Amino acid sequence: MIEHELLLFAAFWFVLGAIDETVIDGIWLALRLTGRTREPRVPRAARTRPLSGRAAVLVPAWNEADVIGHMIAHTLRAWPRREWTLYVGCYANDPATTAAAMAAAADDPRVRIVIHAQSGPTTKADCLNRLYAALCADEARGRFRYASIVLHDAEDMVHPCALATIDEALRDVEFVQLPVRPEPQPASPWVAGHYADEFAEAHAKTLVVRDALGAGLPAAGVGCGFSRETMALLARKRIAQGEDGPFATGSLTEDYELGLQVSHDGARARFVRCRDEAGALIATRAFFPARFDESVRQKTRWIHGIALQGWDRLGWRGGLIDLWMKLRDRRGPLMALVLATAYALLVIEALLALFRLAGWQGHVAVSPVLALMVTVCLVSLIWRMVWRAAFTASEYGLAEGLRSVPRTIVANTIAIIAGRRALFAYVRTLRGAGVAWDKTRHRDHPAAGGSGEGLAREGLAP
Structure with a gap:
């Protein structure tokens, strides 16, 4: 049940984000084609x-x-x-x-x-x-x-x-x-x-x-x-x-x-x-x-x-x-939560895989809509990695472009921790804490x- 709900939550926001980024990609390509x-x-x-x-x-x-x-x-x-x-x-x-x-x-x-x-x-x-x-x-x-x-x-x-x-x-x-x-x-x-x-x-x-x-x-x-x-x-x-x-x-x-x-x-x-x-x-x-x-x-x-x-x-x-x-x-805190959910799903899937190897036969029923959403997420992930690698390679060279793909895990981990810390810091300011130059x-x-x-x-x- 937890696996299904987390998957639904993450897939929804990832699909919404994929649509948003694809629109930006399309506009940039139009600008590129028109010089x-x-x-x-x-x-x-x-x-x-x-x-x-x-x-x-x-x-x-x-x-x-x-x-x-x-x-x-x-x-x-x-x-x-x-x-x-x-x-x-x-x-x-x-x-x-x-x-x-x-x-x-x-x-x-x-x-x-x-x-x-x-x-x-x-x-x-x-x-x-x-x-x-x-x-x-x-x-x-x-x-x-x-x-x-x-x-x-x-x-x-x-x-x-x-x-x-x-x-x-x-x-x-x-x-x-x-x-x-x-x-x-x-x-x-x-x-x-x-x-x-x-x-x-x-x-x-x-x-x-x-x-x-x-x-x-x-x-x-x-x-x-x-x-x-x-x-x-x-x-x-x-x-x-x-x-x-x-x-x-x-x-x-x-x-x-x-x-x-x-x-x-x-x-x-x-x-x-x-x-x-x-x-x-x-x-x-x-x-x-x-x-x-x-x-x-x-x-x-x-x-x-x-x-x-x-x-x-x-x-x-x-x-x-x-x-x-x-x-x-302003999507940073939300995306930190969504990314944390996605990585939690990876941990859950690893645990379930171990149970299945031990003989457990339980499976979560996935609706056609959710299956489609997961497919869109996978395609979007590949698409995003291609774009990021292309822009990085264009400015820093092919080696850095290829390295940008696994580096996404580092970026996501930092974003998750920073999103949590930012939310807690914001709550402290609502309670009267001052703003410091945390440079x-x-x-x-x-x-x-x-x-x-x-x-x-x-x-x-x-």
Whole structure:
């Protein structure tokens, strides 16, 4: 009886999910056939082309001494132009990060290190609001105004053409998002590797479809740019609600919320996929968590912030397309439950198989409808694995594409544990618990070669 009920529950939701994903696949294939997924090439000259206006790049940094220096040094080399400023947010009780940032900045006037008045960690959004306040103060003091604001993290490795690409796109829209490319880590092919599978498909298919449909785009918090006026409007709105700036301090995923909020306010958004003249994707590169527990913690924060807090804070505004995309964004806890049910079924089937070998003859009657649903689930599973392997292989090579198939088990296990933890954490906040900056520890940076080995290895040396 338990086997039958669990099978019915899991099969129903898997079939519903299969229909949802197949529609996305169909739209992407239509875009592909009509040439709308084309990735234009950006010439090398774009690396030094003057921007349309001065840009501010905001980087919050708490406990980032291992990577912030590499990030600053690489960014200054990759973007040699002068009309931009890198704002790095540090804390007085984190002297190691401050020292690393100062050493990398040296005497370059493009770097502005801002020390938060409060002891850290506060929240990422709070640190960003402090940087935004420093930005506004600089504008008032210097009697100028930035044209755009770009967000990055301390572990990011920017592409030399990224700033010019964002600047060009912001001439037509108010918010632009570039892809994120998790870098392979030989020491963690399974945990760190599963991020490559997820982002390769999400940022080459799902967000492309979302952009084409005109739905609100979530900001990834890295490689995203906003027009100055759009950020100012949002800041005024947030301040009227009691915030200190445009970033929501009560949200665990303030970047995701920021992107959707500007779309809700009528701003135009665009997801931009293009490549440099050598064919490398113009994206933000970074090392994602390589340890299982750290990955679970990060995914917990994402599910809690996007699926649970997003329901509370953003509601269900928008047209049918936006509602559809929000349903997709918020399915994390449900899918964790469905996946847990599916794996429980595997355990039950293994136990029943042992009983049958021992002579037990009991069998559960399966209706034709349920049998059809199970068949659809099996076909859908194979279909999904083919798509994931294809997108991963396209960006990382055939070996990684093939490895993405068994890596799905790792991804599902992390999702199940993270979904449970996110639900419990959300219940604690409903009981009055505060929101903390439960950040990921970053130990390595893709450009950590110092003299440029990391860049040369990726063909991205400026």
